[in-house]
Amino acid sequence: MTTLNEKLAKVMAITDETEQLKCLHEFCRSHFEDLPLPGESKLFDQAMWNACQFGTLSKGDEAIVKRVTDRMIASTVTVGEKAANLVSAAAGATDKAVFMLKDLVGQARETAVATWQDMLAANSWQQMVPAGATRGVGAQLVSLGTFERQVDHVRVQMNLGWLVDDNNLRLLLQAKDEEDNAISDVEVRIMETERGMVFSRKTNEDGAMVAPSVKVGPGQYQIQVFFTDKVVETPFFRI
Numbered sequence: 001m002t003t004l005n006e007k008l009a010k011v012m013a014i015t016d017e018t019e020q021l022k023c024l025h026e027f028c029r030s031h032f033e034d035l036p037l038p039g040e041s042k043l044f045d046q047a048m049w050n051a052c053q054f055g056t057l058s059k060g061d062e063a064i065v066k067r068v069t070d071r072m073i074a075s076t077v078t079v080g081e082k083a084a085n086l087v088s089a090a091a092g093a094t095d096k097a098v099f100m101l102k103d104l105v106g107q108a109r110e111t112a113v114a115t116w117q118d119m120l121a122a123n124s125w126q127q128m129v130p131a132g133a134t135r136g137v138g139a140q141l142v143s144l145g146t147f148e149r150q151v152d153h154v155r156v157q158m159n160l161g162w163l164v165d166d167n168n169l170r171l172l173l174q175a176k177d178e179e180d181n182a183i184s185d186v187e188v189r190i191m192e193t194e195r196g197m198v199f200s201r202k203t204n205e206d207g208a209m210v211a212p213s214v215k216v217g218p219g220q221y222q223i224q225v226f227f228t229d230k231v232v233e234t235p236f237f238r239i
Contacts, residue, residue: 004031008043098220099237101162104131104142116144119235125149128157140164144237151230153178156186160223162239163213171211175203175227182207186227193220193236 011027014020024047028035036044099119103112113131120127129146141161148157154175161170175186188209190199198216203209216239223234 004034005041005043007031008041008047012043012047097236099235101142101144101237101239104144105140105164116235116237120147123149123233123235125234129159141170149232151232154183154186154227154230156225156232158223158225158234160234166213167216167218167239169199169211169214169216169221171209171214171223173203173209173225175207175209175225183227186225189224189226190214190216191222191224192216193222195219 008027011020011023014023097119099116100112103109103115109132116131117127125147126149127145127147131145132143141163144160144162146157146159148155150156154177157174157176159170159172162168163170169190171188171190173186173188175183177183182203182205184203184205184207186203186207186209188199188201188203188211189197192198198221199211199214201209201211218239220236220238222236225232
């Protein structure tokens with residue numbers, strides 16, 4: 001059985017341009033449903049290119065072009081939808097990886113505590129004092145508890161809380177070595193996703209850094225701790 005390419009090759013072999021164009025029109029009409037998309041057949045692409053050099057499109061050719069164009073648009077839309085779905089899925093995954101502080105205030109408190117502990121564990125932090133919500137004098141404190149992480153010879157302990165009424169973060173940090181000696185000049189940063197660094201301070205000679213009231217607004221935050229050539233980070237949390 002003669003293949004589509006073999007038939008097209010015979011058309012391409014015609015030396016008379018007018019006759020080749022006529023035969024190409026007939027070829028396209030006869031194989032209307034089987035014609036390849038642009039890029040699928042170099043031979044067909046060359047034939048169409050040759051034809052456009054010395055002939056105008058007939059109604060049949062216009063129908064072919066429309067069919068091919070419609071198929072390409074449909075294919076592009078499909079690819080675009082898949083890309084959009086991937087972007088949406090990635091955004092959803094990012095949202096799930098951001099802890100919502102307000103969950104500790106509402107009815108989802110137990111679930112929120114478990115989620116925060118799981119996120120800390122995924123970041124190699126060990127929970128020492130669990131998260132919770134308490135009410136102080138005139139302000140509600142949402143506490144993410146006390147947690148620590150060991151990296152090489154440095155052990156970082158952190159206590160993190162959010163003063164709901166004032167939109168302030170409370171941060172206490174201690175840096176020690178394996179022999180429990182204080183480590184000074186360890187830098188602590190509070191980073192906000194859109195605004196960048198909103199707070200920075202280093203530990204003192206006692207290896208401590210105390211920030212009882214860091215003014216923050218609604219946003220997505222992360223605590224970063226820098227020492228020598230290392231950096232450790234908390235999970236993201238949203239205020």
